[in-house]
Amino acid sequence: MxxxxxxxxxxxxxxxxxxxxxxxxxxxxxxxxxxxxxxxxxxxxxxxxxxxxxxxxxxxxxxxxxxxxxxxxxxxxxxxxxxxxxxxxxxxxxxxxxxxxxxxxxxxxxxxxxxxxxxxxxxxxxxxxxxxxxxxxxxxxxxxxxxxxxxxxxxxxxxxxxxxxxxxxxxxxxxxxxxxxxxxxxxxxxxxxxxxxxxxxxxxxxxxxxxxxxxxxxxxxxxxxxxxxxxxxxxxxxxxxxxxxxxxxxxPDAGHQxxxxxxxxxxxxxxFPMSLLAIRxxxxxxxAVRLDWNSPAADFKSAAAxxxxxxxxxxxxxxxxxxxxxxxxxxxxxxxxxxxxxxxxxxxxxxxxxxxxxxxxxxxxxxNGRLSWNRWLTVGIALIGGVLALLITALPLAGMHSADLIPLIKDRFAAANLTAPVDWQGWEWIIGTAYGLAIIGILWFRSQQPIRSMVALFLATPLLLWFVLPTIVPKIERYTQGAVIDFYEAKQGQDIYVEPIGYKSYAHLFYFRKKPPTNLNSYNEDWLINGPVDKPVFFVTRNINIDQYRYHPNLEIIGEEAGFVFLRRKPAFKGVE
Structure with a gap:
């Protein structure tokens, strides 16, 4: 080094x-x-x-x-x-x-x-x-x-x-x-x-x-x-x-078995990659190489004594x-x-x-030249690093051709997620490809430059994330939750109730900026759907859950986007819109 x-x-x-x-x-x-x-x-x-x-x-x-x-x-x-x-x-x-x-x-x-x-x-x-x-x-x-x-x-x-x-x-x-x-x-x-x-x-x-x-x-x-x-x-x-x-x-919590x-x-x-080295x-x-027990750096040297x-x-x-x-x-x-x-x-x-x-x-x-490189390390780094590179390369390509993938997906909610409007620039796949080429180069020059190759190996992943997080992750997030968070943010400051139904979420609390409730009945989902509510109620559910709410007399579907369905219930008395 x-x-x-x-x-x-x-x-x-x-x-x-x-x-x-x-x-x-x-x-x-x-x-x-x-x-x-x-x-x-x-x-x-x-x-x-x-x-x-x-x-x-x-x-x-x-x-x-x-x-x-x-x-x-x-x-x-x-x-x-x-x-x-x-x-x-x-x-x-x-x-x-x-x-x-x-x-x-x-x-x-x-x-x-x-x-x-x-x-x-x-x-x-x-x-x-x-x-x-x-x-x-x-x-x-x-x-x-x-x-x-x-x-x-x-x-x-x-x-x-x-x-x-x-x-x-x-x-x-x-x-x-x-x-x-x-x-x-x-x-x-x-x-x-x-x-x-x-x-x-x-x-x-x-x-x-x-x-x-x-x-x-x-x-x-x-x-x-x-x-x-x-x-x-x-x-x-x-x-x-x-x-x-x-x-x-x-x-087991639901979904985590x-x-x-x-x-x-x-x-x-x-x-990766430290897990592969840790196995050895x-x-x-x-x-690690033994220390000189007379060295002042050995804080543990009193252990055996x-x-x-x-x-x-x-x-x-x-x-x-x-x-x-x-x-x-x-x-x-x-x-x-x-x-x-x-x-x-x-x-x-x-x-x-x-x-x-x-x-x-x-x-x-x-x-320090005290341990030889094992061939299985090369194989492991090439395999896991290659899979990671392929995944990062494939995600933008899949996003750019999401319409072609929808018929292949059996999960209705996941398929609908892919309909979200996401603006891919067309070059994002280069990030994963460059990472894959870097892994190949590191392994190729490992025997000639062992120290520099190891440093490069452990710098390659942070550099990958540095580019992926601002370019690819926000687009993936648009598919998974972008539509619903946009809905909650648009309702901020309004005197209304906003709740998800049919699934668990905390997004409405943070992105709607919910205030302390003045009516404790609002904690009761049945009251929000069927009770004498005192202000408008907006619900969010997933398309796979909508059938149980679609024909409810108190609920009106006001929109659907990327797998999320938005419903409204008007208050029980006149004069409130």
């Missing part, structure tokens, strides 16, 4: 984040459900002035704690309510994540390893993409990763004052994770620690006082909100909150010890969320951190 002065590397990472994470955040509407759901909760905090209660549709929302919504509120206070503000916190977290990975990698091995670690995360598909989203997981994952890092250091410093300090920091980050997404934050660290302890044959690895310090700190931080809710509203809110957590683990191996496929394909990192030869009866670990370097934590964390995440009945892409995103670490160990060995 090019020699870069250490003092410039953090600035280089900040610049990379600024150039790739922040542009185009507001170029496309928020996507239903999660992005709109979370942004709407933040908006309702601002509208209602209640920043302690998480709400959706101005009713208690017990699925998530408020920390991420608070970050979105701060962003909306600065940038205004909109897509850019909703996604801005994760872009900041993206820059922080790159700096964290570099800093920890530098302490663990050296600055080259730290830079490769940051590069692996920066240059992989879904890890990069999610920092440009408005969902909770990038922020939550960073807190969990830092809690595992601090716990690993606490265990390594067994019996010293450092262990206590690191245990407290671990508890701090767990508490922040719980405030971000709930009890699963504590569960991930707890399971990872228990597996590590079992790996050590249940020998003492953390003193009871340190464990209590970590737990107490986590509880104190989480109580900033949970304790306040308990004091203000009693136990009913917690009963609903924990009932939802249990239901999420035990019952996936096979057991689902998350393994998601990580393999979504974390699971084997002993994939370890302080772990009781750990003679077998005295020869292990800090990177090898931390590698063990990363492997355990990976399997804890993958097995836990494979067991969970509801399976969504980002549920396994915590595994991206250990995957990036394992990929970095392989990269480090490879660029």
């Amino acid at each position: 090019p020699r870069i002065p250490s003092r410039l590397i953090p600035l280089l990472l900040i610049l990379a984040g600024a150039l790739f994470y922040f542009p185009f955040l507001g170029r496309v509407h928020l996507f239903d459900w999660d992005e709109i759901n979370f942004a709407e909760s933040a908006r309702e905090m601002i509208v209602s002035g209640n920043y302690t209660r998480v709400q959706i549709n101005f009713q208690p929302f017990w699925e998530k704690p408020p920390l991420f919504f608070w970050l979105q509120v701060l962003s909306m206070k600065v940038f205004g309510i909109g897509e850019f503000a909703a996604r801005f916190p994760n872009a900041v977290v993206g820059v922080v994540t790159l700096l964290v990975l570099y800093s920890l990698g530098k302490k663990l091995v050296d600055k080259r390893f730290g830079l490769l670690w940051a590069l692996a995360y920066f240059g992989s598909l879904t890890p990069h993409l999610y920092f440009k989203s408005g969902i909770i997981d990038p922020t939550f994952n960073l807190f969990i990763f830092l809690s595992v890092w601090c716990m690993a250091r606490a265990v390594s410093a067994y019996g010293t004052s450092t262990a206590t300090r690191q245990a407290v920091f671990s508890g701090l980050f767990v508490g922040l994770a719980v405030l971000t997404k709930g009890p699963v934050g504590g569960l991930l660290l707890g399971l990872t620690f228990l597996v590590y302890w079992a790996w050590q044959r249940f020998r003492p690895v953390l003193r009871l006082g340190n464990a209590l310090a970590a737990f107490g700190c986590a509880l104190a931080v989480a109580s900033v909100w949970f304790g306040l809710e308990l004091i203000k509203n009693g136990f009913w809110f917690f009963e609903e909150f924990f009932r939802y957590q249990v239901r999420l683990f035990s019952t 996936q096979p057991f191996y689902y998350h393994f496929v998601v990580v393999l394909l979504g974390c 990192g699971f084997f002993p030869g994939g370890r 302080n772990l009781p009866d750990s003679k077998s670990e005295r020869a292990e370097d800090p990177a090898a010890l931390f590698r063990r934590w990363m492997i355990i964390l990976f399997w804890v995440v993958m097995i836990l969320f494979s067991i969970v009945r509801t399976k969504i892409v980002h549920y396994s995103s915590m595994a991206w951190f250990p995957v990036s670490y394992l990929a970095a160990t392989v990269l480090y060995q490879y660029v």
